[in-house]
Amino acid sequence: MPLHQGRVPVEDRGYLFGDGVYEVVRRYAGRFFRLGEHLARLRASAAAIDLAVPWTDADLAAVCETLAGRSGLEDCTVYFQITRGVAPRAHAFPRGVPPSIMAFARAVSAPSAAQRAEGVPVVSVTDDRWGRCHIKSINLLANVLAKEKALEAGGFEGLFVRDGIVTEGTVSNAFGVRGRTVFTHPADHRILHGVTRAAVLEVAAAEGLDVREEPRPLGDFLGADEVFLSGTSVEVLGVSMIDKKPIGAGRTGPVTTALHKAFVRLTRGTA
Ligand SMILES: Cc1ncc(COP(=O)(O)O)c(C=O)c1O
Structure with missing residues (x-):
């Protein structure tokens, strides 16, 4: 109907x-x-x-x-x-x-070509969700409030921070890149175990990157060469700024672009 x-x-x-x-x-x-x-x-x-x-x-x-x-x-x-x-x-x-x-x-409401090329700004928000974020519950009030807060502060997405550690986005998982190392929060009860996240870890390893699933403070993301988000709708999307501070060159970086390309190949069954 x-x-x-x-x-x-x-x-x-x-x-x-x-x-x-x-x-x-x-x-x-x-x-x-x-x-x-x-x-x-x-x-x-x-x-x-x-x-x-x-x-x-x-x-x-x-x-x-x-x-x-x-x-x-x-x-x-x-x-x-x-x-x-x-x-x-x-x-x-x-x-x-x-x-x-x-x-x-x-x-599908996908990011625009400009957002892909330039990256999107994100805003850090307090992660005050319950202790079972790995459950994909329809109870999303904390995510809704955090997303709105981020949008009001000029962000495309909110970056959840709990006790100084970046957990994930309000509707996405978050990754940082430093040199040839890609890091992201471990798949525990603090984050949703994204299907895209798992695919990104696979393609990152296949690209020869050093993949680390470990808790990292916001400072590591601010000081990263690149930061990107992953999720069913955003796929792999570069972050230009966190809290108005540019990340790396302030636009989608080469590792993010390569991972997005590899991810797209996976979705088309050509990888
Ligand atoms: C809080 C949160 N984290 C991560 C994701 C990404 O998960 P997936 O890649 O399975 O879409 C989502 C997607 O809805 C989400 O709501």
Whole structure:
């Protein structure tokens, strides 16, 4: 059905409590990128909140294919979320209530060519999220507030900093480059384990870069030769400035450009 005709029951626990998990998968030229990884992460997120998923991977893949097919878009994203179902409002899990699933396809909103070439400004924001950021929960209020704060300060994205350590972006993972070393926060409970992040680590290793997954302070990012973001919509996107201070040459650097090229080859199945 057309998106605007979709309806949510007011007692859906996703609507009342943010009690659910979600995924966003991207289709390039008619082929989903790493759908299996997205489904595995969805299952891990659901398991982490004790939410049973009664659908098989084949069922969920069929939903994605059907929606993408009906959208008529070769390049699109499919958003889907699973919540703990519809029940009278009470915090305790409802018994015997089936989970709800909702999904839609949308055109991709990708960065412009100018943003890719010049890089985007980011603004550091306090990471005051809960302690289970590896769960792709639909409860995104802290991310929403941080993103808005960054936008109001002239940023394209907010860079979360917890106890002086850069964790990730509000909707992306964050990387720094120093010489031939690429660093990013370890995939623990402080960050979302991005599917793009994992792909970037693969292509970085294949390019002969020294890859370090370790906590790094904001100063290491400010003093880096290059900083970039990764995510399903931004892919690999250079950062020009953090808190209005230029990073390296103040525009997308050569390592970021090479990694983006390698990532694009991966998405097209030509790498
Ligand atoms: C907080 C956060 N970190 C990282 C990412 C990037 O994850 P992926 O590469 O799987 O899109 C996202 C994507 O939504 C995100 O919301």
